Structure formats: structure tokens, C-alpha cells
Amino acid sequence: MIKIYAPASIGNINVGFDILGAAIYPIDKSLLGDCITIKKSKQFTLKTIGQFSHELPTDITENIVWKCWLYFCKKIKKDISVSIILEKNMPIGSGLGSSACSVVATLVGLNNFLNHPINDNELLILMGKLESLISGTIHYDNVAPCYLGGIQLIINEKKYITQKIPHCNDWFWIIAWPGININTMESRNLLPKKYTKKICIDHSRHIASFIHASHTMQYDLAAQVMKDVIAEPYRTILMPQFNNIKQKIMNIGAMSFGISGSGPSIFAICDNINIAIKIEKKINEEYIVNKNGFVKICKIDNIGTKIIG
Ligand SMILES: Nc1ncnc2c1ncn2[C@@H]1O[C@H](COP(=O)(O)OP(=O)(O)O)[C@@H](O)[C@H]1O
Numbered sequence: 001m002i003k004i005y006a007p008a009s010i011g012n013i014n015v016g017f018d019i020l021g022a023a024i025y026p027i028d029k030s031l032l033g034d035c036i037t038i039k040k041s042k043q044f045t046l047k048t049i050g051q052f053s054h055e056l057p058t059d060i061t062e063n064i065v066w067k068c069w070l071y072f073c074k075k076i077k078k079d080i081s082v083s084i085i086l087e088k089n090m091p092i093g094s095g096l097g098s099s100a101c102s103v104v105a106t107l108v109g110l111n112n113f114l115n116h117p118i119n120d121n122e123l124l125i126l127m128g129k130l131e132s133l134i135s136g137t138i139h140y141d142n143v144a145p146c147y148l149g150g151i152q153l154i155i156n157e158k159k160y161i162t163q164k165i166p167h168c169n170d171w172f173w174i175i176a177w178p179g180i181n182i183n184t185m186e187s188r189n190l191l192p193k194k195y196t197k198k199i200c201i202d203h204s205r206h207i208a209s210f211i212h213a214s215h216t217m218q219y220d221l222a223a224q225v226m227k228d229v230i231a232e233p234y235r236t237i238l239m240p241q242f243n244n245i246k247q248k249i250m251n252i253g254a255m256s257f258g259i260s261g262s263g264p265s266i267f268a269i270c271d272n273i274n275i276a277i278k279i280e281k282k283i284n285e286e287y288i289v290n291k292n293g294f295v296k297i298c299k300i301d302n303i304g305t306k307i308i309g
């Protein structure tokens, strides 16, 4: 038997659409990720439990965990019989890498359970493929940080898929899921097919400055250039409260604020716990729309997916 935990992630982190992502953990040590348990079995079975299991497709073959098993068997050219339990702790369509948590936990679990028949790079490529079945296009900015931890820069050039970049350990990442769902594919379809030269130059300047500032520990500069000119202007149509709460959170003292992944979750960054607590309170008062929503003060999870049983 093996049990795997795969953490939530913030795709894009404002400045790196599809090419930057961060794994996170709540400082209150609550669970913010999916768990997968795998045991030997005479035939494949999948059982779903957990707070958000009711949001999963009723047809087992529509569950991304089933597809992970299918693709993994094809990859190793063996039909393996296992029983899998998915503990769905992540809300679906949340913008916190919910599908990535299930994909990474399942593929890491299967690979460990069968004594590593495929290597890390092949596993990552498989993760990207499974994610694309859900979002319509391959993007590694959830699966890479979820799997490997930290803030991951997606390179995706021949054998180089992703590499970790330095981050500020003093930063608090306050995340909030309002309690409603936005489908990643729907959110991606909102984006324009083309951008102006000015936008391209501004975006290149922001991302290059962010990577440079991260490597030279100029963290105020890093926060200052964490701007989203690619997705935020088009996605906030699905998030009517976004601009209002963004202004209020920046006024409290956030260093940066943006959409987590494809939304509706949001994130704010600050380097002071007292400001983080004020931000958490304000978001709770003005952005959470029902009892399912939540706000959590987090830090970067530098490990990523881990074996917990
Ligand atoms: N195990 C799973 N976890 C999350 N989503 C799943 C899973 N299996 C299938 N899905 C489907 O994937 C879609 C949600 O993916 P997505 O919109 O990317 O959510 P998120 O932004 O939280 O990753 C839904 O249509 C959901 O039914």
C-alpha cells in the first residue's frame, strides 16, 4: 500500500502565464491538496472520498484518476490491477490546481507502487498530457510545482521541461477560493489569440525582471513586476468582485495581488504576518460568497508531492 499527498498550486503567479507556478501549504498545517492511496487488487477499482468528492464526475471513466491509470498502463505496456482511493480535498474548477493534484498524486503513486518503471521527465510529460485532457492544452504550471515543489519556471525545450527558481522565504501567500467554480478550459477560451507589440514587450520586461530579481534577491522589485497583462484583463469578466477586492487588499499593504490560475481563486503576497492576517480578514468579509469558500495564509511548499503512508 502507498499513500501520496499532492499540494495545491498557484498557476501563472500573475507574471508568468502558463510558465510559472508555485506549490503552497497553509501555515495552519491544514490539508490543501489531494491524497491518493494505492493497493494491490484483482481488478481496477476507484473509490472517491473527501469534502469535494461529490463534485467529481459520476462516470468513473470521466475521472482524471482513471485516465491517469489508463495512460500509465499504456506507457509501461502492462495492464496493472490496483485499487485506488482518491481523497478529493480540493474544490474543482477552483484555480488552485485541483485537477493537477489528482493527476500528480495518481501518477507519482503508480510509479512508486511499481518501483519506478518511468523516469521523472517521462512522468512530467505524462502529467502535462493528462492535464491537457482537461484544460484543452498542455500547460505544466500546476503539475510541475505540485510534483516538484517551489516556484517552477517552465522551460519546455527538448529534455529541459521545468526548473526551480529562488523565492523569498519571508513572503506569505494568502489564497482564497470564493466558493464558486470556473472551468479552466472556459477561462482559457476567453483569452485573445493575438496581443499587441506593446503588451508583448511589457510582458517580456515583467517576466525577465521577475526572474532576475528572484535570482538577485531583490524581492521588492520581484513583487513590483508581478503584473498580469496576459490573462487578468480578460478573465475578470468572470470575477465581478475582483477589481474591488484587489484595490482594498493593496491598500492594506499587499505587495502583489492576482488571479490564482484560471480563477476564481485569488492570491495576495506580503512579508508581514500582521498584514497577512488583516488581508485574510478583509477577503473573508468581502470575497467569500458561501460557506464552502475559504481563505488560507500559506507559504511556498518547497518539497511538493510526498509519500505519507
Ligand atoms: N480527480 C479530478 N479532480 C479535479 N477535476 C477532475 C477530476 N476528474 C475529472 N475532473 C474534471 O476536470 C474539470 C476541472 O478541472 P479544472 O477546471 O482545471 O479545475 P482546476 O482549475 O481546479 O484544476 C472538471 O470538469 C472535472 O469534472
Ligand SMILES: N[C@@H](CCOP(=O)(O)O)C(=O)O
Binding pocket: 009, 011, 012, 017, 018, 019, 094, 095, 096, 097, 098, 099, 139, 141, 142, 184, 187, 188, 231, 260, 261, 262, 263
Ligand atoms: N496557466 C493556466 C493555469 C490553470 O490553473 P488552474 O488551477 O485554474 O487549473 C491558466 O491560467 O489557464
